[in-house]
Amino acid sequence: MKPVVDTGREAAHTASGHEGGATFHAWLARRLADSPDAVFLHEPQRAWTYREVAGEAERLAAVLAERGAARGDRMALWLPNGLAWLVGFLACARLGMIAVALNTRFRSQEVGDVVARSGARWLACWPDYRGIGFRDILREVPAGLLDGLRGVIAYGEPMPSDREIAGVPVTPFDQAPDAACAPATGRAADGAIVYTTSGTTAAPKLVLHDQDTLLRHGAAVAAALDVRAGDAVLLAAPLCGAFGFSTALAALGGGARLVTSASLDPAELAMLVARTGVTHTFANNELIARVLDAAEAAQHDLSSLRYVGFASFAPGMDAFFDRAERLGVPLAGLYGSSELQALVAAQPLDAPRETRARAGGRLVAPDARVRVRDPQTGALLALGEAGELEIRAPSAMRGYLGNAEATAQALDDEGWFRTGDLGHASDERTFVFLARRGDALRLNGFLVHPAEIEQQIAALPGVAAAQAVGVEYEGRTVVVAFVVAREGEAPPDEAAMIAQCARHLARYKTPRRIALLDAFPVVQSANSNKVQRHRLQEMARALLQQ
Template sequence: MAVERKGIRPVALGGWIDNLALQHGEAPALFDEDRPVSYAQLARRSRRLAAGLARLGIGQGDRVAVWLPNCSAWIETLLGCGRLGAIVVSLNTRFRAAEVGDILGRSGARALVMSPDFAPIAYREILANVPPAELAAVTTIVTLTEEAAPVLEGRRQASYASLLECGEWDGPAISPATGCLILTTSGTTKKPKFVLHSQQGLVTHAFDVAAAPGFYGEPGSAGMSIMPLCGAFGLTQTIGALAGGAPTVLMRSFDPEVAAAAIRQRGVTNMAGVDDVFYRLLQTSDDAVPFPELRFVVFGSFNNSSDDFVRAADQRGLLAVGAYGMSEFQGLFSLQPREAGPERRARGGGHPVSAAAIVRVRDPDTGRLLAVDESGELEVAAPSMMLGYFGDPEATAAAFTDDGFLRTGDAGCLRADGSFEFHARMNDALRLGGFLVSPAEIAEMVASHPMVSECQVVGAHGPDGYRAVAFVIAAEGGFAEAAVQEHCRGRLAKFKQPARILAVDTFPATDGPNGPKVQRNLLRAMAEAALKG
């Protein structure tokens, strides 16, 4: 269902890394805890790993779960499985027994690659609490270190190093259209879907990211991966850097002082993350411009304080650019222009990195395709598109339009310059006074009052119909709902004005591969209770 990229010959992961190794040889591709890993080593180790996995009985179509922090073994396993036509199942290192068991069980993973001693996560204990039925398909555990005791009783166990001693894989070539990676969606109320990507989809998007202006295709480029490789945001920037010939520093866990030192030591020019990460990096130095090496940083629009963050970053010489992406069509799908003002750079969306990508907007009620500046549901077709939801043909069919566009479930609009803007999840967008309204617009106005530090806005049904309700974290000095309400009355249309503005100590949130995610379903329940009370 994905749109094919014209003029580019499809290539599988094995051929891709072999070609990069021919181009860049012993030049560093990754820095794993200060250990350089060259392009030639990645190609060689992935061939050996493929041979080792094949000896364990792993072949085309088999699933191999990867439960690792950011390290070269993560990338090597993806490449090695790609040579076999096997499928990597991405496991978040923050997952616990219920989540790990669900994903291993439903994916039917035959092997699990893990690092039992990666502190502070108790991998052994977590695995011990997974119901046996959900581990039924797992026949082999591969550990990064030599383990004296079994990680899981009754399973064959092998060290990662032992697999690299099995010679080099020289089996038949794999079709670029073959599935190679399952990313899990980050739903908070349902079991995650399994997003299956093809080898050519990953490779094509990696080259598109590398070629984006100012990114990894320019001389002297270097990256840093602080976002987990188990998510689309972290993985996309890493393989994009590989495609561009730019070395990437892999951060197994985020320590701002360590990251700051690595940025200077390795000459990091680009990185992606969430605003809190960059705030913490800036706090490591009192210099007016702490990181002159950074050309720009890309951040996901995960909260409603993006405007404040972009302006604060500008003041310290850190150019921050909003982006857009989904597991279904990978991270860094689009970027806002670097030359734009802070208000635009604070928004999700921008211009797609692929010239073959198409974004359109549809009215969710009438089905009509919308014109510039009209808000509706974003629909996307791109070379980076998923093959579908693994094991769920009904969900796959429901996700796509008849002409092959993905229904994103996101509200947004097109812009006259050919870009687009992300507003909110459709479930979060508010239908107020007959209009589709972005909650971020209301939240931004509420947060502009000096009594408010942060704000989240949801919709709820009350005696006066469906209304906006704002939740705020108060600034120092106290909070008065009436004063903030009065502030909004003079600045927002009546139908947009919040019915209530409620102070909370913190927003309910859950951790995901791309950072903390506010549980808006809980906020909606709190809002309903407040309006009824």
């Protein structure tokens, strides 16, 4: 059984039975010994060698150590894909620190909440990235949530006034250490990364993975999907999520080059595929479709691609496979989660198109197993029968940071993870994903609980309650919300409520429309009145058609 995880520093690196396992520092040292001048990372404007990346990571680790960073501390990475994110992560791993992955689309409430609950003492950001205004976002974080921060590591050109941001001292990302030093080295069982995920609560849970588990997963994916030295893997998903980071792990595991762009612009990604000879990429179907469109328009050569794995985050893309086949791009469905890592299962390319179009596939780790349980009776089901998927894999999380109860509910004593997904198995390593249990929303590739959006609207004067649902609109899932007014009061108008969400939440979580109802449609039972979310979805579709 994996250890229960709490927020204490010691619990963050408690031994989990593989202290002799792999560390990122040792992995990088081997790459430096074998091929120091080989390319580690391709960005649109330049390439970085192992020697250059390792030097940057060592320098930043020394700067953090001088400022008091130690094993088990946490640094939030609020950065787009690219050199800074990877160097920040490797510097944390060098010291045995935990990198807390923050989505660059997060805004004040989201950033403050994750920084506070993760216990982050440092935050790395790019204040001038794409003119987003990260300084202003930090200044708007609710009082008290940044009190634990000791410093901000600022990437890019600093402003003359950047001695502090939101009252926190600023250190330039390229700062040199005051003196040469050899920081302490992290261990295999040290916590390495925290993802944010939403499940059954409004506040995202914090999923912790250790160094050895991450590296073993990368090696398993590389072996299963034939990622090897000389290949190039396109990071088309953000590194802040399990999808993007697992893609990076696959490249590291196979000794392949990483290729990415901070903006993740489809046209730029298509150009990088052709220019760098990308062999593998893993992303959501909507982004891959846009990359294919851009490549076709610019007549880019995509013949280097050997495996393109996708997750079906966007509905209504029936022509997706037709377009890919016309361009000679090999597609296969994937399966994963923050708790198990993305790419924990994948469809084989030699399977029929109907099979490759499905999420699921074969578990990449040879010792991983899947089983199916009846959600109502709790009985294990036979092969082919549909129920809740349970997976036992070496890539499973250490646990939810600061939430021992949720960890115990998700992982049993034998290491089986209760996925919350419905599907059926064809053998002990192969399965098909059918649907997600519950009502969580899949927005822009991220799993979001409606309560996170509803709380922002319900906090406004005159609002008694709010409900948010996801519906298909112009080829993607968008949010539509409904409110019930307090008796005798009038809530703000629709534009004001949408502006409230846009100020505090990522754009993809912001409702497209918000409508006022006299009451929510409910179904009565002996114990409760349950809101009929399918009725709200019908109303939402009608609202969007107006």
